[in-house]
Amino acid sequence: MNRVPQQPDPAPHAAPAALPDALPGLAHVRAGDVGLCVRDAGSGPAVVLLHGTTASLGVWDAVVERLGETVRTVAVDQRGHGRSGKPAAGYDAAAYTADVLALVRELELGPVVAVGHSLGARNALVLAAEHPEAVAGVVAVDYTPYVEPEVLDALEARVRGGDRAFASGTDVETYLRERYPLLPADAVRRRRRYGYAPAAAGPTLRPLADPAAMVRTVDGLRRDFAAETAAVRVPVTLLRGEHSAIVSPRAFAATRELRPDFRAVELAGLDHYLPEEDPHTVADEIVRMLDRTTG
Numbered sequence: 437m438n439r440v441p442q443q444p445d446p447a448p449h450a451a452p453a454a455l456p457d458a459l460p461g462l463a464h465v466r467a468g469d470v471g472l473c474v475r476d477a478g479s480g481p482a483v484v485l486l487h488g489t490t491a492s493l494g495v496w497d498a499v500v501e502r503l504g505e506t507v508r509t510v511a512v513d514q515r516g517h518g519r520s521g522k523p524a525a526g527y528d529a530a531a532y533t534a535d536v537l538a539l540v541r542e543l544e545l546g547p548v549v550a551v552g553h554s555l556g557a558r559n560a561l562v563l564a565a566e567h568p569e570a571v572a573g574v575v576a577v578d579y580t581p582y583v584e585p586e587v588l589d590a591l592e593a594r595v596r597g598g599d600r601a602f603a604s605g606t607d608v609e610t611y612l613r614e615r616y617p618l619l620p621a622d623a624v625r626r627r628r629r630y631g632y633a634p635a636a637a638g639p640t641l642r643p644l645a646d647p648a649a650m651v652r653t654v655d656g657l658r659r660d661f662a663a664e665t666a667a668v669r670v671p672v673t674l675l676r677g678e679h680s681a682i683v684s685p686r687a688f689a690a691t692r693e694l695r696p697d698f699r700a701v702e703l704a705g706l707d708h709y710l711p712e713e714d715p716h717t718v719a720d721e722i723v724r725m726l727d728r729t730t731g
Contacts, residue, residue, distance in 0.1 A: 459629060460681025462519065467538035470526075474512050474539070478505045481730045482545040483722060485511040488579075489591065489653050490598060490645045492518035494630030495553065498623070498715035503722060510543065512536070513626075514556065516632060521698060527652035529661060533563040540570050547572040547724050548638050549596035554579045554682060555653060558661055561672070565664040567630075571728040573671040575721055578680050578708050580691035581662035587682060592654045599647040601640035608632050608641055616709055622711035633685030666694055673699040673721050673730055677706035677713070 458538050461475045475493055477500060485496040493511035500509045511519040516527060525531075537673060540548055550571050552560035557576035564571040582633055594615075602608045608628045616624070632641045674691065692700050701721065706713045 437665045440499070456616060457568065461556065461664040464519075465544055466540060467540055467726060470523060470535055470540055472512055472516050472521070474510055475500075476506045476508070476510045476543065478503070480506045480508050481726050482510065482548040484540065484548045484550050484560075484725070485509060486514060486536065486550070486552035486559055488519065488554025488556055488642065489657075490517070490631075490650055491553075491594060491627070492630040492644065494518075494579055494626040495623075495709075495711050497626055499711050499722070502715055502719035507722075507726065508545070510539070510545065510548075512532060512539065514559070515655060515657045516646045518644050520648055522646040524648075524654070527649055528656040529558060529562045529659065529664075532559045532656075533566065535569050535656040536560075537570055541594060547729075549573045549575065549722065549729060550724045551575040551577070552579070553577040555657065558657065561668060562661055562664045564670050564672070568669055570668055572679055573673075574668070575675065575718075575725050577675045577710050577718060578677055578683050579663050580674060580676075580687055581660050581694065582684055582687040582690045583657070583660075584684060585658065587684070588658055591657075591682070592651065595650045596647075598643060598645075599633060600649075601638075601642050602632070603640060605641065606723070616712075618707055618713050619709060620712070623709075627705070627714075637691050637694055644683075662691075665691065668695070671699075671725065673701065673725055675698075675718065675721060676702045676708055677708055677710050678702055679707040680702050684691045707719045 443631050446641050464471045465474055491515050496511045514521050550560035557579035562576045565576050606671050609624050612624045612627050631644055633644055635642045
């Protein structure tokens with residue numbers, strides 16, 4: 437197992453340094469051709485947690501807390517994000533899922549429950565379709581096939597707009613509260629702590645997510661993955677927020693028609709960011725999947 441304490445990645449695309457309020461328990465794992473920052477906690481059946489575009493492993497903290505120490509949770513900064521490596525290319529489904537597969541093998545996790553939010557949900561479903569030996573089940577949070585092109589156009593605009601400098605952590609949190617109005621205060625603080633760091637020059641803070649990588653990631657999301665979803669042969673739960681701006685009612689209904697065997701749950705009053713808005717329900721659905729796949 438090649439796991440070392442968190443430190444700057446020696447690769448040319450290393451992440452900036454961490455913020456002064458240190459984040460405990462992070463480590464780097466070499467997964468294929470990229471170093472991934474992870475937090476590996478607990479013991480028992482393994483769950484891999486994959487965040488969405490521009491986010492970081494910190495979005496799962498409240499879910500991990502609710503799962504407790506009897507579940508092994510491996511939360512991951514995916515390539516281009518957070519404190520993981522940021523190669524110049526490789527932001528399609530194939531590259532993202534190859535990273536997760538390499539991580540599962542490197543950490544000797546065995547078949548895992550793959551839990552993904554948004555981008556991470558796409559990656560979890562594609563991984564399950566292409567490598568069923570590595571995946572026992574999937575919880576896909578607020579991302580499905582059939583997302584409309586105009587939705588991805590709006591996502592790309594938001595991604596480009598987030599590449600900016602902030603004078604202080606307070607300014608970052610003000611921006612995050614405006615961008616994510618349903619997030620609780622502790623989730624906003626986590627997004628700031630995990631997702632921003634001092635710029636290379638000057639006293640400002642900048643996002644850790646690489647701007648060019650984020651645009652390439654959205655471009656990769658434009659390739660529909662209905663064929664891969666149709667090919668999945670492990671249990672899957674789909675979660676959608678009632679007011680999601682990403683998964684429309686039409687896209688959710690079309691996915692349910694494609695796979696009527698998938699468990700499908702819509703959470704009232706919430707939008708896209710379910711792991712932070714309702715970590716209790718997300719954790720309960722993970723436990724339900726673990727009971728199904730390990731019982």
